[in-house]
Amino acid sequence: MLRNINKYLIHSLLLLVIFVSTANGREYCDEAIVFINDVADETLDIINSSELTKNQKKSYLSELLIKNADFEIMGKIMLGKYARKLPDDLKEVYTDLIKKMLTKTIYDRLDNDEEEPDVTYAIVNDSCRTKGSKDREFLVDGDVLKDDSRLASIRWWIIINKDQQYKVIDLTLAGVSLTLQKKDEFTSYLSNKSIPQLISKLSKKFD
Amino acid sequence: MLFLHTTVSKADISQFIEENYNSSYVEASVSDTGHSTFDPYEAVNRKMFAFNQAVDNAILKPVAKVYRDIVPEGGRESIRNFLRNLESPTILLNDILQGEEERATNTVNRFVINSSVGFFGFGDPATDMGYQRHTEDFAQTLAIYGVDSGPYIVSPFFGPSTPRHIAGRIVDFAVHPLTWYLQNQNEGYRYTYGISEAVVAREELLDVLDDIETNSTDYYVSIRNMYMQRRTNEISNGVPTDELSEFSIDTARDLNLVF
Numbered sequence: 001m002l003r004n005i006n007k008y009l010i011h012s013l014l015l016l017v018i019f020v021s022t023a024n025g026r027e028y029c030d031e032a033i034v035f036i037n038d039v040a041d042e043t044l045d046i047i048n049s050s051e052l053t054k055n056q057k058k059s060y061l062s063e064l065l066i067k068n069a070d071f072e073i074m075g076k077i078m079l080g081k082y083a084r085k086l087p088d089d090l091k092e093v094y095t096d097l098i099k100k101m102l103t104k105t106i107y108d109r110l111d112n113d114e115e116e117p118d119v120t121y122a123i124v125n126d127s128c129r130t131k132g133s134k135d136r137e138f139l140v141d142g143d144v145l146k147d148d149s150r151l152a153s154i155r156w157w158i159i160i161n162k163d164q165q166y167k168v169i170d171l172t173l174a175g176v177s178l179t180l181q182k183k184d185e186f187t188s189y190l191s192n193k194s195i196p197q198l199i200s201k202l203s204k205k206f207d
Numbered sequence: 208m209l210f211l212h213t214t215v216s217k218a219d220i221s222q223f224i225e226e227n228y229n230s231s232y233v234e235a236s237v238s239d240t241g242h243s244t245f246d247p248y249e250a251v252n253r254k255m256f257a258f259n260q261a262v263d264n265a266i267l268k269p270v271a272k273v274y275r276d277i278v279p280e281g282g283r284e285s286i287r288n289f290l291r292n293l294e295s296p297t298i299l300l301n302d303i304l305q306g307e308e309e310r311a312t313n314t315v316n317r318f319v320i321n322s323s324v325g326f327f328g329f330g331d332p333a334t335d336m337g338y339q340r341h342t343e344d345f346a347q348t349l350a351i352y353g354v355d356s357g358p359y360i361v362s363p364f365f366g367p368s369t370p371r372h373i374a375g376r377i378v379d380f381a382v383h384p385l386t387w388y389l390q391n392q393n394e395g396y397r398y399t400y401g402i403s404e405a406v407v408a409r410e411e412l413l414d415v416l417d418d419i420e421t422n423s424t425d426y427y428v429s430i431r432n433m434y435m436q437r438r439t440n441e442i443s444n445g446v447p448t449d450e451l452s453e454f455s456i457d458t459a460r461d462l463n464l465v466f
Binding site: 073077101102105108109131132134137139141149150152153155159172174175176177180181184185186188189198201202205 | 243244334337339418421423424425428429431432433435437439440441443445447448455456
C-alpha cells in the first residue's frame, strides 16, 4: 500500500515537472515571438522607408543589430569546439571584430541592393519552439514576403542571455544560417591555425 | 589588457598577437577538423576551386559584367524569365516523381500562362497571379527517395556539387526536351543556350559572390557551406529542416562549457 502511494507520488511529481517545464517554454516562446516581431517591424520600417537615404538605412540597421544581437554568444558559437581556447585577453577584441564583421556584411548587402521604390517587404513570424534543454533557446520560424508573395523562409535563433534579455544569435534566410556558415569557416581555419591568427586575420579584414 | 579598450587599431592587434602568441601556436588539444561538411577530397577540391576561379575571373565574370553594363535591368529580367520558363519541363517531371501534385499543377499553370500571356516566357505574369516559382531537379528527387548526397565535390566549370547532384544534372540534361530539339539544330544554337544560361546565372550572382569573397576568412569554405545549406533548403522545399535546429548551445558538447 505504502509502496503504491510512493509510486503515485513520484508519477505525479514527474508529471508536474514536465507540465511546468512545458508551460514555461510556451510562455517564453510567446515572449520570444513578441520580441522578434518588434525587431522585424523595426527592420522593415527602416528597409521600407522612402524617406531615409541608403546611408541612414545602413546606420539605423547597424544600431538595431547592435541592440538586439548577442555578439559574444555568436562569436563563441562560430568558434565551435575551439571556444574554450579563446584566450581571456583576446575575448573582448574578438567579440568586437564579430560585431564589425556582421555589420559590414549587412552594409555590403545593402550597398548592392538596387533601390526598389514600389516594393514592400513584410515578415510574418508564426511559430516558435524551444531548443536545447534549459528553456532559454528558441527557434522562431516565419516567411519574408515581397509584395505579399512569399520570398523566402526566415528562422531566428534567440536566446535569453545571462542578463535575462532576449537576443538574436542567428538568422537563417532561405535556408542559409549566417552563424553556422561562419562556424564552418572558423573551425576549418582553426583546424591548422590558432585563434590569435584568426583574430589577426579578422582584424585585417574588418577593423 | 590593451584589448579591454574597443578602439584599438588593427596594427595594435597584430602587434599584440605577434608579441604574445608564437605564429606556430595551434590549439593542440583539438585534433579533428571540427566542421560538419563531408569533404574528404578537400585538397583536390581546393585546386579545382582555384581553377574554376581563374576561369571565372578571366572569362565568365568579365562577360557577366559587360552583359550587366549593356543590358538594362528590365531586359535582364526578361531574359532570366525566358530561361527559367524553359526549365519548366524538368521541374514538372521532378514534381511528378516526388508526388508533389500541387506543385506540379503550379508548374503547368506557370508554364502555360508565362508562355502565352507572358510572351514566350519573357514576362512572368504567373507570379502576379499567385503561381510562385519553385525549382526542382533530379538530384532533389533522388534525395527524396533517400539517396545520400555523398561527399562534397568541386567539379570543373560547374563548381560546387556532390555525386548525387552530378548524377541529377546528367539526368536533367538527358530528359530535357530542349536537349533533344537542339540535337538536330545548328551547333551555334546549342552553344548559345548553354553560354546564355551561364552568363545570366553569373550576372545574378555578381554582387553576392563578391560580398562572400570580401567578408569571408576562407572563400572556399564559405561557398561549400552555402552550397550545402542551400541544397538542403531546396530539397525541403524551403521549409527549415530540423537538422540545424538540433544544434544547440545546451546540447552541443563543444559549446555548453563556455556559457
